[in-house]
Amino acid sequence: MPETVRSAAARTTGTRYGNRPTMKDVAARAGVGLKTVSRVVNGEPGVSPDTERRVQESITALGFRRNDSARILRKGRTASIGLVLEDLADPFYAPLSRAVEEVARAHGALLINGSSAEDPGREQELVLALCARRVDGLVIVPASDDHRYLEPEIAAGVATVFVDRPPGRIEADQVLVDSFAGARDGVAHLIAHGHRRIGFIGDLPRIHTAHERIRGYEAAMAGARLPVHESWLAPGATDPARVRADAERMLDGPEPVTAVFAGNNRVTVTLVRVLAERRRPVALVGFDDFELADMLSPPVTVVAQDPAQLGRTAADLLFRRLEGAHDPPRLTTHPTRLIARGSGELPPHS
Amino acid sequence: MPETVRSAAARTTGTRYGNRPTMKDVAARAGVGLKTVSRVVNGEPGVSPDTERRVQESITALGFRRNDSARILRKGRTASIGLVLEDLADPFYAPLSRAVEEVARAHGALLINGSSAEDPGREQELVLALCARRVDGLVIVPASDDHRYLEPEIAAGVATVFVDRPPGRIEADQVLVDSFAGARDGVAHLIAHGHRRIGFIGDLPRIHTAHERIRGYEAAMAGARLPVHESWLAPGATDPARVRADAERMLDGPEPVTAVFAGNNRVTVTLVRVLAERRRPVALVGFDDFELADMLSPPVTVVAQDPAQLGRTAADLLFRRLEGAHDPPRLTTHPTRLIARGSGELPPHS
Numbered sequence: 249m250p251e252t253v254r255s256a257a258a259r260t261t262g263t264r265y266g267n268r269p270t271m272k273d274v275a276a277r278a279g280v281g282l283k284t285v286s287r288v289v290n291g292e293p294g295v296s297p298d299t300e301r302r303v304q305e306s307i308t309a310l311g312f313r314r315n316d317s318a319r320i321l322r323k324g325r326t327a328s329i330g331l332v333l334e335d336l337a338d339p340f341y342a343p344l345s346r347a348v349e350e351v352a353r354a355h356g357a358l359l360i361n362g363s364s365a366e367d368p369g370r371e372q373e374l375v376l377a378l379c380a381r382r383v384d385g386l387v388i389v390p391a392s393d394d395h396r397y398l399e400p401e402i403a404a405g406v407a408t409v410f411v412d413r414p415p416g417r418i419e420a421d422q423v424l425v426d427s428f429a430g431a432r433d434g435v436a437h438l439i440a441h442g443h444r445r446i447g448f449i450g451d452l453p454r455i456h457t458a459h460e461r462i463r464g465y466e467a468a469m470a471g472a473r474l475p476v477h478e479s480w481l482a483p484g485a486t487d488p489a490r491v492r493a494d495a496e497r498m499l500d501g502p503e504p505v506t507a508v509f510a511g512n513n514r515v516t517v518t519l520v521r522v523l524a525e526r527r528r529p530v531a532l533v534g535f536d537d538f539e540l541a542d543m544l545s546p547p548v549t550v551v552a553q554d555p556a557q558l559g560r561t562a563a564d565l566l567f568r569r570l571e572g573a574h575d576p577p578r579l580t581t582h583p584t585r586l587i588a589r590g591s592g593e594l595p596p597h598s
Numbered sequence: 599m600p601e602t603v604r605s606a607a608a609r610t611t612g613t614r615y616g617n618r619p620t621m622k623d624v625a626a627r628a629g630v631g632l633k634t635v636s637r638v639v640n641g642e643p644g645v646s647p648d649t650e651r652r653v654q655e656s657i658t659a660l661g662f663r664r665n666d667s668a669r670i671l672r673k674g675r676t677a678s679i680g681l682v683l684e685d686l687a688d689p690f691y692a693p694l695s696r697a698v699e700e701v702a703r704a705h706g707a708l709l710i711n712g713s714s715a716e717d718p719g720r721e722q723e724l725v726l727a728l729c730a731r732r733v734d735g736l737v738i739v740p741a742s743d744d745h746r747y748l749e750p751e752i753a754a755g756v757a758t759v760f761v762d763r764p765p766g767r768i769e770a771d772q773v774l775v776d777s778f779a780g781a782r783d784g785v786a787h788l789i790a791h792g793h794r795r796i797g798f799i800g801d802l803p804r805i806h807t808a809h810e811r812i813r814g815y816e817a818a819m820a821g822a823r824l825p826v827h828e829s830w831l832a833p834g835a836t837d838p839a840r841v842r843a844d845a846e847r848m849l850d851g852p853e854p855v856t857a858v859f860a861g862n863n864r865v866t867v868t869l870v871r872v873l874a875e876r877r878r879p880v881a882l883v884g885f886d887d888f889e890l891a892d893m894l895s896p897p898v899t900v901v902a903q904d905p906a907q908l909g910r911t912a913a914d915l916l917f918r919r920l921e922g923a924h925d926p927p928r929l930t931t932h933p934t935r936l937i938a939r940g941s942g943e944l945p946p947h948s
Contacts, residue, residue, distance in 0.1 A: 328727060336695040336711070339889075342687035349686060349713060358727050361686070361711040363699060377678060377708050381731040520893060539689075540890050543870060 269310040278306040291573035304564055307571070308354050327357035329566060330378035332371060332388045336363040340513055340536055340555055341389070344411070347559030348387055355567050357384070366455075368392035379406055385566045387411055387559075393454070395420070407569035411562040413456040419577045421569065423562045425553045427457045427535075430584030431464025432471075434533040434551040435509050437586055439472045442596050443507040443531060447480040447498040449491055449519065450511020450535075458483060461511045461535060477503040486514040488521075495522045499530065506596035507531035513538040520544060533592040535584075542589055549592025551584050558582060619660040628656040641923030654914055657921075658704050677707040679735045679916060680728035682721060686713040690863055690886055690905055691739070694761070697909030698737055705917050707734070716805075718742035729756055735916045737761055737909075743804070745770070757919035761912040763806040769927045771919065773912045775903045777807045777885075780934030781814025782821075784883040784901040785859050787936055789822045792946050793857040793881060797830040797848040799841055799869065800861025800885075808833060811861045811885060827853040836864040838871075845872045849880065856946035857881035863888040870894060883942040885934075892939055899942025901934045908932060 275285045280299060287295050288303040295303070306312075331348050333341050345361060352359040360383065364371035371391040375398065378386065385407035393416035402408055402420070410422040438446050448465040451458035462483060469476050479501045482494035495518075498505045508523075508530060510516040516534030523530050524545075534541075537552040561580055586592075625635045630653060637645050638653040645653070656662075681698050683691050695711060702709040710733060714721035721741040725748065728736065735757035743766035752758055752770070760772040788796050798815040801808035812833060819826050829851045832844035845868075848855045858873075858880060860866040866884030873880050884891075887902040911930055936942075 336699060337692035339689055339692065342689065342692075345686040345713075349715070353715075358724055359712060360728070360731075362709060363695075365699070365703075374708055378710070381710075517889065520890070524893065539867065540870070540894065543874065543895075544890065544893055545895055 269312045271312070273310055274303065274306045274312050277310060278302045289571055289573070291568075291575035304568065308351060308564060308567070312571075327355065327570075328360055328383050329357055329385045329387065329563075330375070330383040331359055331361045332374055332378070332386065332390075333361060333363050334366050334371075334389050334391050336361075338514065339538060340553075343556040344559035347556040348563040351560060351563035351567065364389075364391040366391050366452075368394075372397050376401075385409075385570050387562045387566055388415075389413060390415060392416060407566055409562045409566045409569070411558055414579075421562075421565045421577050421580075423558055423565065423580045423582070425457075425558065425582050425584060427460035427584075428464045428467070430551040430553075430586075431461035431509065431511070431535060432468045433464075433584070433586055434535065434592075435465050435468035436471070437549070437588070437592055438507045438509065438531055438533055439468060439474070441507075441531065441593050444472075444474055444596070445477075445480070445503065445505045445507070446474070447482065447495075447505040447508045448511065449482045449494055449498075449508060449515050451483060451486055451515070453483045458511055465509055479503065480505055483511070486512065486518075488518045491515050491518040492522050495519060499526070504598070505530070506598060507533075507592075507594075510534040512536050516541075516548065516550070520548065528597050529594050530597070531592055531594040533586075537587065544591075546591045546594070547589035549586070549588050549590065551586050553584055554582065619662045621662070623660055624653065624656045624662050627660060628652045639918075639921050639923065641918070641925035654918065658701055658914055658917070660704075662921075677705065677920075678710055678733050679707055679737065679913075680725070680733040681709055681711045682724055682728070682736065682738045682740075683711060683713050684716050684721075684739050684741050686711070688864065689888060693906040694909035697906040698913040701910060701913035701917065714739075714741040716741045716802075718744075722747050726751075735759075735920050737912045737916055738765075739763060740765060742766060757916055759912045759916045759919070761908055764929075771912075771915045771927050771929075773908055773915065773930045773932070775807075775908065775932050775934060777810035777934075778814045778817070780901040780903075780936075781811035781859065781861070781885060782818045783814075783934070783936055784885065784942075785815050785818035786821070787899070787938070787942055788857045788859065788881055788883055789818060789824070791857075791881065791943050794822075794824055794946070795827075795830070795853065795855045795857070796824070797845075797855040797858040798832065798861065799844055799848075799858060799865050800833045801836055801865070803833045808861055815859060829853065830855055833861070836862065836868075838868045841865050841868040842872050845869060849876070854948070855880070856948060857883075857942075857944075860884035862886050866891075866898065866900070870898065878947050879944050880947070881942055881944040883936075887937065894941075896941045896944065897939035899936070899938050899940065901936050903934055904932065 271282060271285045275282045284295060285303055288300050329352055349359045362374040368391050379401045387409050389412045390410055395415045395418045408420050410420055414422050435446060450461055453459050479498045484490050508519060510519050513536035519532055533549045535551045537550045541548040541550060621632060621635045625632045634645060635653055638650050679702055699709045712724040714724060718741050729751045737759050739762045740760055745765045745768045758770050760770055764772050785796060800811050803809050829848045834840050858869060860869050863886035869882055883899045885901045887900045891898040891900060
């Protein structure tokens with residue numbers, strides 16, 4: 249590496265790490281004793297969930313890092329974490345990325361992102377390239393279902409948290425949303441408004457969240473003893489042409505639906521256009537909220553996640569690991585909430 | 599670096615670079631002679647713009663890279679390029695990011711992104727960190743107005759292309775949009791529909807594109823000999839609260855406007871909400887198209903850019919430099935186009 253580059257990085261790092269917060273600062277801010285902070289940082293038992301959360305928030309807010317952690321404070325080098333998404337252009341990930349970035353910044357770390365474009369091979373290539381470039385930790389939205397390739401990196405000290413979908417074949421911290429319950433509740437909402445002929449258009453079933461949402465749809469239909477016609481269940485790629493074709497098949501076929509549940513925001517946005525062209529009103533509930541959903545005619549009923557909260561939780565878990573927590577890997581599941589705005593409450597029209 | 603990491607990376611690289619395209623392949627695909635391809639790759643004169651573009655497209659499509667370029671084909675290491683944006687969560691950058699990623703993938707390179715969050719210090723820190731991690735080239739949407747800090751990196755062989763805004767104090771390839779003309783034409787469109795009292799709400803004037811759009815607004819008003827009242831020109835941060843406050847001031851003040859020009863998509867989306875709450879129809883033209891703009895009531899008139907084309911052009915220029923082109927830095931300016939959908943053609947109401 250050219251000498252000028254290293255010097256520049258060292259100068260930048262030196263001025264910013266001048267006044268590091270200590271565990272005493274964290275204790276004072278959280279209103280707890282020093283021993284309590286130590287327990288949280290080390291992942292030891294004996295701390296209530298409320299207290300632990302308060303301490304964790306103080307750690308994040310102050311940007312506290314253990315001085316003796318060889319993993320982060322290597323002399324003269326900025327800490328950095330990697331975020332691996334599956335699609336750079338999906339608006340769902342924007343609040344998640346920004347939340348992870350804010351937590352990174354509060355810890356004085358840089359955030360580097362990459363995208364797997366839903367390709368497991370690309371995900372592995374990118375993750376290993378980030379590790380080879382000395383990221384201290386990774387937040388991963390996995391495209392792969394087998395993460396054993398990461399075991400050497402994790403053994404070497406690279407902390408890893410999975411978000412939105414679980415890791416495959418390894419144990420690691422993960423932050424998920426209850427996709428099954430969210431989809432089930434969204435379809436149940438349509439059933440409660442009188443619909444019996446309901447379609448589902450979602451993503452490729454090999455994707456964990458898509459598979460869980462199919463299960464939720466099937467559970468809601470079975471729970472109300474409603475049969476599912478062959479054309480009503482349409483997973484696949486979420487490009488507009490495919491979604492449109494399957495929507496038209498279930499709307500115009502021999503067993504037309506009176507309502508559709510969309511498995512994610514990309515599908516919902518295409519369906520908004522397809523349904524607006526039709527004379528017959530068709531009810532719509534979509535998984536994931538999206539910008540301007542409330543300004544459409546009719547405003548769109550959604551099963552909303554909180555991607556910023558997902559990102560924040562994942563990043564907090566990551567820095568907890570980087571600060572030395574050794575407790576077993578955690579699974580955190582966030583709930584969804586149904587926002588009824590109009591499109592999901594239209595009665596059946598045939 | 600642990601031995602297992604290096605081996606994994608080398609294994610992955612080895613299998614993918616098995617059958618490299620040659621200059622002959624490029625010549626055949628583009629339908630030109632080998633010498634012509636050589637001129638394009640070396641940045642030599644004597645090639646028409648049309649022919650050069652054809653050759654460049656073939657290079658990108660085939661993923662051709664010069665074998666003797668020490669910059670890219672370092673043994674056992676994947677080529678990577680960095681993309682530095684100013685805001686991860688702004689939907690405008692999504693198509694740009696994806697386009698850069700597609701060009702990178704066609705060249706067998708990984709894409710790593712970061713965000714400056716509009717902070718010049720953060721931009722510098724991130725750029726230097728990416729250089730320290732051996733990116734081969736950078737596409738930068740600058741937040742800074744002084745890029746002399748990059749001179750050592752450029753001298754060391756890191757190619758750099760600036761997109762959306764120009765670099766400061768250095769010469770480098772840049773791909774811009776004609777923000778001045780786009781804003782001027784958008785405001786002229788409102789004037790042509792009868793408006794004389796027109797407001798402008800845009801981003802911070804220190805940002806190049808925001809400054810150019812203010813100039814465009816002023817030029818259109820001056821060209822029609824229309825005075826600009828103090829409350830009508832409102833640049834600043836684009837958070838919804840600030841935009842709303844300034845919009846209400848120009849709509850409810852002593853000199854109320856009958857139309858507003860929004861300086862970018864974030865401002866437009868807030869204004870759509872503010873204007874929907876009002877009884878009096880107010881015309882709206884926004885800079886930048888956005889998803890579902892045509893589905894709103896009224897559908898939104900915009901001055902559209904093509905961020906995917908911006909990204910593609912910038913990435914093509916970057917790989918051209920990485921392949922050894924030595925001609926002087928280029929400025930490419932893309933035009934905008936006005937899409938009249940309804941909101942910009944409302945007549946004045948007072």
